[in-house]
Amino acid sequence: MSTQSIESRTFSKADFKAFFVSFAVPILGVLIFLMLWSLLAPKVVTSLGAVPGPKQVYSQFEALVVEHKDERQKQVDFYERQETRNAKKLAKDPEATIKVRKYAGNPTFFDQIITSVVTVMAGFLLASLIAIPIGIVAGLSKTVYAALNPLVQIFKPVSPLAWLPIVTMIVSATYVTSDDAWFDKSFLNSAITVLLCCLWPTIISTAVGVTNVSKDLQNVSHVLRLSWWTHVRKIVLPSAIPMIFTGLRLSLGIAWMVLIAAEMLSQNPGLGKFVWDEFQNGSSNSLGRIMVAVVVIGLIGFLLDRIMLFLQKKVSWDKSVALR
Amino acid sequence: MEKIHLELTGVNMDFPTPNGSFRALENVNLKIQKGEFVSIIGHSGCGKSTVLNVIAGLYQATAGGVILNGKEVTVPGPERAMVFQNHSLLPWLTAYENVELAVKTIFKGKKSKSEMREWIEHNMQLVHMEHALDKRPDEISGGMKQRVGIARALAMEPEVLLLDEPFGALDALTRAHLQDSVMEIQADLGNTMMMVTHDVDEAVLLSDRIVMMTNGPAATVGEILEVNLPQPRDRIKVSESTQYNHCRHEVLRFLYERHGKKAEELTEDETIDETVVDSSEKSPVVDFKESQQPKNKVA
Ligand SMILES: Nc1ncnc2c1ncn2[C@@H]1O[C@H](COP(=O)(O)OP(=O)(O)OP(=O)(O)O)[C@@H](O)[C@H]1O
C-alpha cells in the first residue's frame, strides 16, 4: 500500500514534467506559430490576393487529395475502357492486333512527392556507396588523403546547382533513351546532381572518423597482425560509424534541399516542379498550394533525418550516447 | 642451463619532435630468461612504455635491437602479447568477442570452432571472468576490463607477456586481487612476463628481477635488483620477510636518490632537451608520491 502511494506520487511528479517538456511545450510552440500565421497572413496582400492562412492552406491540401483521387479514377477508367475495347475486338476476330497504351495523365501532387523521394534516395544511396569507401581509404592512407584533399576542398563549396547544366549536357549526350529505358533522363539529371552534393560531406566525415581511430585499438590490431580487411571491418568501421553517420545525415539534408531547387531550375518532375508550375500558374489558389508543398517538403526532410537517426541507433554500438 | 630468451642490445630510441629529435632511450641492455617475471620501474616519462613498445615491435629502435629466441624482432606479433594500460578492449564487442577476435586471428586453421570456444572460455576462467562473457566493456568495472585484457593477451599463447602498468588505474583492493591472479597464472603457465609499474610493492611482490630505469631524456637501465623470494608468494607472509623489506628499500632508495642526481645533471648540461620533454616529465616527484602514498599506508 505505502509503496504504491510513493510510486504513484513520484510517477505523477516526474512524469508530468517529462510529458510537459516532450509533448505540451512543442505543441504549444506549434499552436503559437499557427496563431501568428493566421493573424498576420491576411495583412500581406500580393498580386494573387492575400497570403493564405493555415485554414486556406489546409483546404488546398484537401483539394490536392481530391485531385489525386480523381486522377487515379480516370486512370482506372482508361484501362477498363481499353480492356473492354480490346476484348470486343478479339471476340470479333481472334487474329486482330490489339493496342495496349499507357495512361498519360498529369502527375498529381502525390506522384511528385514520390518522384522526389525516390530521386533523392537514389542519388543519396549511390553517393554513400561511393563516398564511404573513398573516405575509409583516404582516412587510412596519408598518400590517398593528400591526393584527394585538394579536390574535395575545391568541389565541396560548389553549389550543386552549378553542376546541373554540365550534368544535363553529359547525360543527354551519353544516355540514349528508348521508350522502355530504365530511367528517364530527367531522373538521371536530378539524381546525379544530388549525388554530387552528397559525396563531399560523407567523404570528409568518414575520413576524419577513420583517422581518429584510437591509437590503442590500432596497436591491438598491430599486435594481432590483423589483415587489412579484418582491420577495416573489426576496428576501423565500428570506430568511424558515428562520424560516418554525421556525414550521411548532413549529406541527406543538403540533398533534399538541392533536389527541390534542381527540380525547379530544370523542370524535372518532382516537388520542385510542382512549386514552379504553381508559381507560373498564378491562380488564386497557387499560393496556398505552394504552401502545402513547403510544409510537405519540410515534413519529408524531417522524416528522412529521423530515418537516418533510427538507422544510426540501430547500427551504433554505443547506446549510451544521446543521438540528436 | 637457462638460456637467454629475450635480449635487448644497445637499444636507442629517438622520437622526431618539432624541435629536433628527442632521445628517449639510450643504450638499453637487458637479458631475460624464459619464465622470468621482470618489472620495469622508474619515474613517470622516463621511457618505460617505450621499452615495452620496442619489444612489442610497435616502435622501431633507432639503434640496437631486440632478439627473441635468437631471432630479431622488428614488427609486432602475437608471440609478444601486450596488456595495455587502459585495457584497449574494442568497446563494440563483448568480453567473449574481444578474446575471440584474438583467438580467431591466431588459431585460424589450427583449432576447430569448438576448440576455440573452449580455449576462450578457459582463458576467461584463468582471470575469473567466466561469468561476464556476454558483457560489453562499458558494462563491466575497470578491474574486470583489465582482466579481459589479460585474458585476451593470454589467449594468444604469447612467449612473452608485456604488461604496461596494467593495474595503474585501479584501487588498491582490486589491484591486489589482480596481482594474485597474475601470480597464479604465472605459476600455472610459466610465461615470461615483463611489467611496467609505478608501484614499488607491486614490483617487489611479483618480480624475479626489478629493472630500475634512470630518468629521461636518454634514459637507460640504472640498476637491476634480484628478488630472492620463492614463487609463488603470499603477500602477507612476504611482507614480513627481511628480504622483501630490503628490496623495497633498495628500490625506493634508487628512485629518490637517482631522481635528485639526475635533476642536477639536467640543469647543468641538458637544459635544451628539457624543453622538449613532455609535461608528464615536469613533475615526476609529485606524480610518484601520488601513486605511492596510499600504498605505503596499506603495507
Ligand atoms: N611517440 C612519441 N613521440 C615523441 N615523444 C615520445 C613518444 N612516445 C614517448 N615519447 C617521449 O618519450 C619519453 C618516454 O615516454 P614513455 O611513455 O615511455 O614514458 P613512461 O616511463 O612510460 O611514462 P609513464 O610512467 O608516465 O607512462 C617521454 O618523455 C615522452 O615524451
Ligand SMILES: [Mg+2]
Ligand atoms: Mg607509460
